[in-house]
Amino acid sequence: MQIFRPGANTLFRVVLVTLAAMPVMAIVLAYRLWASPYITQQNVTREQPVPFSHEHHVGGLGIACRYCHTSVETARFAGMPPTHTCMSCHSQIWTNAPMLAPVRTSLAENQPIHWRRVHNLPDYVYFDHSIHVAKGVGCSSCHGAVQTMNLMRQVAPLTMSWCLDCHRNPEKNLRPREEVFNMTWTPPPDQESRGKALKAEYRIPSAARLSECSLCHR
Structure with missing residues (x-):
């Protein structure tokens, strides 16, 4: 008397492969979820107690970043x-x-x-606005085209991989210091060569030094 059907062996193999693949699939799914806008809050517009429009004040009236964010050049925080x-x-x-x-x-x-915080890094991440500004990283490199935003939103994922991508190749985001607060600045065609020159001028450390854990996790 036959206990199992002819296809039982095939079904058993499929079950074994599925069970073996499930941990890997779970890890991949968890990683994708962790990097998704659902977790990073990328492009999420938050309601504020006052509907302050950067599009109107910055794009329309031309109010400079430092008029409101007065400590951006001297402190960790840009200031409200x-x-x-x-x-x-x-x-x-x-x-x-x-x-x-x-x-x-x-x-x-x-x-x-x-105000409801829009760009909110974890407590274990150390970030200093002043050093980035001093080294030629512009506001729009991280915050996007603020002058077009009716309500402020986070355009960058602010993940560790996103930060490391810049730390390992800062040349692509470096600009002359007089252009740091220019929200409409765009990289020139020869940005790679200009970025390398600016990196040397600003005495920016090597990619290995900028990738050290202690730099951001103190």
Whole structure:
């Protein structure tokens, strides 16, 4: 009496191969998920207490980055503008606009506006804005075309591999220091040779040094 059907051996082999492949597939799936926008929050637009438009203020009015982000050249953090910076203009224009009510309340109560952070690195990652600016890395290299954004969003994945790609080949993102805050700057056709010259001029360490773990994980 035949207990198993003729195709049982084939089915058993398929099951064994599937069981063997499942751990590998799980690892690949987990890695893809970890690098996906679902986790990195890339291109996610967050609601803010005030719908501040970079498109209007930067692209339209031409307000420079450092007018609001005053510590970007001297500190780890670019800094958020205090309420009186906003009111330096809005005490004279759009003074009664409903959307600016949180700004007026913040000034009256002497309490800062609680903005929702857009670019949020883990606590175990050390990042310093000032050193990147000093070495010729422009705002748009990491933050994208901010002057076109109605509401701010994170355009880069900010993953470790993304950071290492630049640290191992910084030449492609280096620009003259006077162009660091130029949001419309684009690399010239000879960026590779210019980048190498700028790397030497700015005394940027080797790719091996820039890839050391302790540089970002302190």
